Amino acid sequence: MRSLSEIETATKRATRAVGFSWGNSEEVGKCIRLLELFGLPGIQNLNQYYKDRAQNKFENLNLIKEKNEPVSDVFCPITLGVSFLDQIRSLEHYKKIEFHKIGYPLIFVSFLSRASEIIGKKILIKFDQNEILFNLNVNIQSSLFNKDFPLIANNVEIMFVDNQDNFTELEWNSLYKLAEDTFVEESESLKKGGAGAGLTDND
């Protein structure tokens, strides 16, 4: 089994070798390491992308807007991912960001996971009937787990999920009531002496 350190180093070098800058290669190294740690086929997708890239053109998008269409080709997942990571502080103000045609979306989504940690919010991506939820770079929930990732994501929507509970107030109260069963009902004497502090604060 390859260690994550080997995966990161080999990815960084391979990315440099296909023409990305050293700084971007470092970012890709971190992202592929992350995908492999989460059990997603990062190395496989990256390999396939670099082979494809040698034959076909991928478009670089450096400044992301609310709606993004490639001029002629599909977006390069690396340039797009790095741009997304860099611009996340301004992008999070949009309710939804749309992209048309992103190549090798698995590579791109690894950047979303890191972006989720930077802003401290969950990020949801939907494309072509698929959904992936990024939870502050702690885990990735995906309907694509154990399936082949598509090579192109055609219609992509990215949403920032405001921090909110996953449960209703009623469910919380019901659980809290159970938790209260570990508390002791205070008698008068316990009320006076149990806390240790004085009974008045007029000193």
Place this chain on the structure above:
Amino acid sequence: MNIELRDPNVIMKLSRLGSFHQSKLSFLRSFLNEFKDWDYSRDLFNLDPKGFGEAVYSFKKENRVYSLVCFANKINDDERSDRVIATKWDAAFTLHDGVPTKEDIKRLKNEVPKQEVGRLSFKELTLSRANKSVRVFNHVVENLSEGKQPDLELLTKVGYLYRTTAVYGSGKFGLADRFRIKNRKEINGPFRLEMMLVYLVRQFTFDQVNHVAHHKNPKKAVKLDKQICKNLGIGNSTGLGMAPFIVNHPTLLNNWILTRETALKKIREIKHVKNEDSKLFKDCIKKSVTNITSWSTDSEYQQNKIKSLLKNVEKFINYIENDFDFKTDYAFNEIYLWLDKNVCEECIEYVVSIMMEPYSDITNPLVSNMSSEEDKYFNIPTNRTVNELKSIIEKKYPNILEINFSQKENNQNFWFISKNKEEPRLADRFEEHGSELEQPLAIARDIKKLYEKLLLSSGDLNIAEFLSSNSDLRHVVRRAFIVENFPYSEIQDNTIGKNIVPIDMLRLKLSFFGALKFDPRSDKWLRICMFQGAPLPSELKNYDEQWVYKSNMQ
């Protein structure tokens, strides 16, 4: 009194970093301190009469066990090389996490001797190999088998029976990634397990030499005297492979140096130095002279450094014996100020290291600050502005900005990774091919390039926008934001200039390991000795902390 930390623009120059010496903060000493109350044992010793076979040594505490698995092999003299291109070694080692099963040993026997071309698993933590100093090993075997102890002069000159030629950890060749073990409380300092491996290998070398001598002449053979063992270490041959590490791990480098600087600051701030502390300091300084006079090297460069160090240390001893009173307030600060004016930079750093000897209460709590969660500092704060980045560079890299990289001599060399051995190398850009594959280790040049680009950009632009059209400078943008918060994270020198002495980079790292007797074999590789004078495993529970200054075979 508040003493300022020393200026990174002075301390982080290569010639100063290349003058560092071991101290109480060094990893091999903090390893011994951490593991002194662990139970040591030799669990397996299955060598044939010639000393070939397997052995297992371990440290145990509560439920935790670390086991060194050793494989000693027969190789021909013409196959023995300290170069990283070698493919066979006298012995190969791995540190296994836990107690190895028979299946583990069988698996490791097949992989460990192959080193870089073998595959280890997450159950292995470090990997190494070593070659005999054949001349010394054979001499010791001959003498012991004849019932005599070996020639101490020869042993003193060499200092070890075996030299390691690489020690790998942190995920190399399938070894466990650091994140798997970093939260263990005994791993609270860098390179702990690498140090454990080397320390246990040292014991293996003594056991092996005794074993071979015994089988050569069972009736007459004696064991190598314990005092002699104690004063033998493990040699190490180190080439350029180690140099880029300190560039590639900026926050880690910062934490090593900052810890040392913090210790020095706290010692300089002591108002009244206790009598026993000044006595211990003076005692260590005087005894350490033996380490200088027994420092043997054929390198003219190092001989001159040693001569100068000895002369300066003697001058310092004369000063503290005759012209200095430790009853002076802030005595160590006075000493530091005197050193700064009167001795060479190697002597300053030598004495700074020894100043720490009386102060375990200062150094021990600092050791845990010497690791780094590097990933925490990886993301670039892209919401910052060009003006802010420009100001950081002006403040943190003032000397670097003065270098003119259009002059050939400032741009003479390039760092690359050798295809043959996947190891870093340095070459002349104007003489050799391959500079188009240069590694991102020319930080000074690239910082200057970044600065020049920033001067042409609008100051209000945020870094995200700046990077969208300057991706080639991303690696140094990241570093500049790191150095803003980690003042000692950057070498403040040109690592590609004509006059670079790469072994300065090696010496810096090796001094933090705790190496002694740097012996440059060229400007690109050197030999060192580790654990010479250190307590043997059986003595660990009660040892003299200042052993490093008391090395003596007699």
